[in-house]
Amino acid sequence: MRPIRRLLCLSTLCAMTACGSIPTKAFEFDAIDTAEQPRPCLVVVNDDWVGAAEKNQFVNVDGDDALRLEIPFTAAEIEVTIAPVLVESGKVTRVPKTRKEARDYSGFMDDTRRLRLLDPMRQLFILARKSGSS
Amino acid sequence: MPLAFAACGGAGYVRVMSVNPPDASVYINGVRVGQGSGRPYTFDFSTTERIYVQATHPDYQPEIEWFTKESIQQMIDANLDVKITLRPR
Numbered sequence: 001m002r003p004i005r006r007l008l009c010l011s012t013l014c015a016m017t018a019c020g021s022i023p024t025k026a027f028e029f030d031a032i033d034t035a036e037q038p039r040p041c042l043v044v045v046n047d048d049w050v051g052a053a054e055k056n057q058f059v060n061v062d063g064d065d066a067l068r069l070e071i072p073f074t075a076a077e078i079e080v081t082i083a084p085v086l087v088e089s090g091k092v093t094r095v096p097k098t099r100k101e102a103r104d105y106s107g108f109m110d111d112t113r114r115l116r117l118l119d120p121m122r123q124l125f126i127l128a129r130k131s132g133s134s
Numbered sequence: 135m136p137l138a139f140a141a142c143g144g145a146g147y148v149r150v151m152s153v154n155p156p157d158a159s160v161y162i163n164g165v166r167v168g169q170g171s172g173r174p175y176t177f178d179f180s181t182t183e184r185i186y187v188q189a190t191h192p193d194y195q196p197e198i199e200w201f202t203k204e205s206i207q208q209m210i211d212a213n214l215d216v217k218i219t220l221r222p223r
Binding site: 128 | 159161163165181183186188190191193196
C-alpha cells in the first residue's frame with residue numbers, strides 16, 4: 001500500500017473512531033404551570049414527535065414525577081420542546097404531533113429550549129396558560 | 135452597597151435578585167429557592183457552564199433568564215443586581 005493511501009485509511013479510521021463516541025447526558029425534565037402545580041407534558045427532542053410518543057416520554061401523567069432522558073449530543077445544542085397534554089384517569093387523552101396541536105388542545109402554551117452538554121441536569125419548564133384560557 | 139461579590143475562592147457568585155412582582159416565586163436550575171425580592175442567591179458554576187433562573191406568579195407570564203460565569207462577572211463589575219420583571223397575563 002502506498003504511503004499516501006495508508007495515511008488516508010488511518011485518517012478515516014481515526015475519524016470513525018471519533019464519531020463513534022458521541023457524548024451523551026442524562027437530563028431530568030419536569031413541567032409546572034404558573035400556579036406551580038405539576039403539568040402533564042410530552043417531552044420532544046429535536047422535533048421527533050413520533051419518537052417521543054413511541055418512547056412514552058411523558059411527565060406528570062400519573063401524578064407528580066419527572067422524566068429522565070439520556071440524550072446524545074450529535075450537535076453542540078439539542079432542542080427540547082415541552083408539549084402540554086390533557087390527562088383523564090391517568091391516561092393521555094390525545095398525543096399531540098405538533099406544537100400548535102398541543103397548544104390548541106390543552107389550553108396551555110408549549111415551550112422550547114436549546115440545551116448544551118454542560119447545562120444543568122434538571123430542566124424545569126413553567127408553562128403559561130394560552131391567552132383566553134381560564 | 136448591594137451585596138454583590140464573588141464567593142471566596144470558589145465557583146459561587148452571590149447576587150441579590152429582584153423580582154417584580156415581589157411575591158413571585160424564584161427557581162434556580164429548576165429548583166425552587168424562594169419567594170420574594172431583594173434576597174441574595176448563590177450562582178454556582180462548579181458543575182455547569184450555564185445557570186438558568188425562572189420567576190413565576192399565577193397572574194403573570196413566567197420568565198427565564200440564562201447566565202454564564204462571564205455574564206455574572208460583568209454584572210458584578212457593573213454593580214448590577216439580577217432583575218426579573220414579569221409581564222401581566
